[in-house]
Every structure is written in C-alpha cells, then in structure tokens.
Amino acid sequence: MLDFTWKLFSQTGNIDTYLLFKELEREKQEKLDDEEQTLTQADYPVF
Structure with a gap:
C-alpha cells in the first residue's frame, strides 16, 4: 500500500x-514498534 500511495503522489x-502516505507510514512504524516491544517482553519477562 505504501508503494502505491507513493507512486500515485509522485x-x-x-x-x-x-x-x-505519511499516515500509513506512521501506522506501519507504530505496529513494528509494538511488535518489537512484545518480543522484548517475551525474551525478558519481569517477575
């Protein structure tokens, strides 16, 4: 979707x-950040 919106804009x-495009890019980054945080918490659980 990002490629399509960028090509259309250009x-x-x-x-x-x-x-x-910028909104989709921001949402994608937030999702990646959330996934990274979840993986980090799974690797290093807090007791």
Whole structure:
C-alpha cells in the first residue's frame, strides 16, 4: 500500500495522497514498534 500511495503522489503531486502516505507510514512504524516491544517482553519477562 505504501508503494502505491507513493507512486500515485509522485505522479500527481496531490498533497492528500502524500498525507495518506505519511499516515500509513506512521501506522506501519507504530505496529513494528509494538511488535518489537512484545518480543522484548517475551525474551525478558519481569517477575
């Protein structure tokens, strides 16, 4: 989805498409951060 929105933005210059791209990018990063935190907690449980 990120590739599609970036290609669409680069072809059209539409600012709404760019803002959508940035929102999707941010959500993807948040998801990766959450997964990393979950894995870290599983490796080092707090007793």
